[in-house]
Amino acid sequence: MRKLLINISLFFLIAIIIGEIVVRVTHAMSDIPQRTIDEHGIQKYIPNQEGYWKGGDHKWLINKLGWPGVLPESNKNLIMVIGDSFIENFMNPNECHQSAYLKSNMNDYNFMEASRSGVSFIEAMEITKQMDSLNPIHSLIYLDDDDFYESITQIKPMSDITQLDIETNTIKYGEMKSPGLKKILYTWKLMYYFYNRFSLGSLFQPETLNDNSKVKEPEFTTEVIKLIDYVKQNYVTINKTLVFHPNSKKSFIEICKSAGFNTILLDSSNDDSWTFDYDSHWTCYGHKRAAEQISNHLLNSNNQGILNNFNIIKK
Template identity: 25%
Template structure:
């Protein structure tokens, strides 16, 4: 009986030792992978963003780092957040004496996918080679409401800027007709999993390569059964009719935003892809005197890829094409008086 108890105790100790070794090996393996991820810069590093004193979502000023995406460090670009909270190689100090250009838009203008010193704005400046300064007001997730509110808030500064170019994606940037800062997106930086990602580069890397996607997709599917989305409800309808209604809604949103935050037509132009913009909107712009730069043909005719392999954002070639279109436009217009 005693021998049997001793045998059971011995087995229990062996099991504890076995599981203890497993836990130890897992911890050691985690630290090895964490160290390798940090050493090779495989994880994403994203600048902190805030809602500033003017109720505008920007990055926290004066940050530098490397934005990394792709599961084998496919993209590794240096960013520099200036005093105004935007990724740029220069600060924004417009004056009456200089000629300045403002580029506004979402992540395509923000340019975290490319070194900040090789941005669209830098390419434009180098091509013009006449002392013109380009200010890049780009931030991931910006839509037209964000852009127009920013221009309205910094009205005095934009009065000094000579040319204003707004990147506009018709299907993304006109979903609302009023401005409100995305506080949830800012608060999400402080969620538990987000804080863990900030501390552990390996966990951040796992998220970047889609390791947790099955869990997220399962959660989304479960929620969709309980709370069907508006898109899912509308999907059974006629697609052409739905698209037509969307176009009308987006145009009305545009009109509402412009009425709230008027723009100077003499120095403001939209940068867009006509093939992805509803004719209804283009017709309205033509009738009302809103100018736009269409880059669709140049992108389509390029013999080299214009987007990243793993992402729809413009690569260096795509950015060079956009910069050339902007330069072509700037060379045809005079500096406003």
């Protein structure tokens, strides 16, 4: 028995080492950049990192400011592009980022992305505040319905995301969730491969009853109104355009409009190629189409004033 246990242990050790090499060489798992929390409480990435996306077809890049993507050549006529994993866009090469497509459509402007997967609406607003030092003329904030829910502690309490307590009107900054464990998991590629491939994470999640899925999710309109009221009082809204994902709730868009935001609702109807087959994120095609709709909206003669708002405010 002892011999068997020793041999099995040895075999597994060798298998783990070989497995680690295979996973790394074949890029079976994406490299994951490490995060940090800056002095303003914003979770971003440690600057100047790079790595491969799953399969090794392309590399992602974290720039010197700690955001994914390439920095613009100049900050003149700068438009910020803020959002979650859709804007972070590790799954596509740099040339398929929103900033690249927007720049090709609007050559007189420069675009800078500031994104991180899981960013809530309130966190996106906090990011815009921090980005003011770069004097952007406008900000585009990409949102879906969940970004509103995830902004409000009373609806979806999440310790790793910046949220607003709408009872006390206080911001609760997100904390890093098990950073040590995550660092081990992301460094030990084989373990990360197993974790992802076999949904090991789900083993540690409480099971939800099937019946719950049939219950219609409440609208939470009152809570969202309180959130927008807070945003209206604490942030500049006039120089910001909220870009809503296709199929976002019309009621939320109306609430945001009434708070002074410019809004765009993206339209992907009858066009399945916007998203990957295996993932809800946008493909290069989806990004291109989204950027086209946004550029058309911003450059439309009726909306010309949008991009000048910041200058008006400054004057």
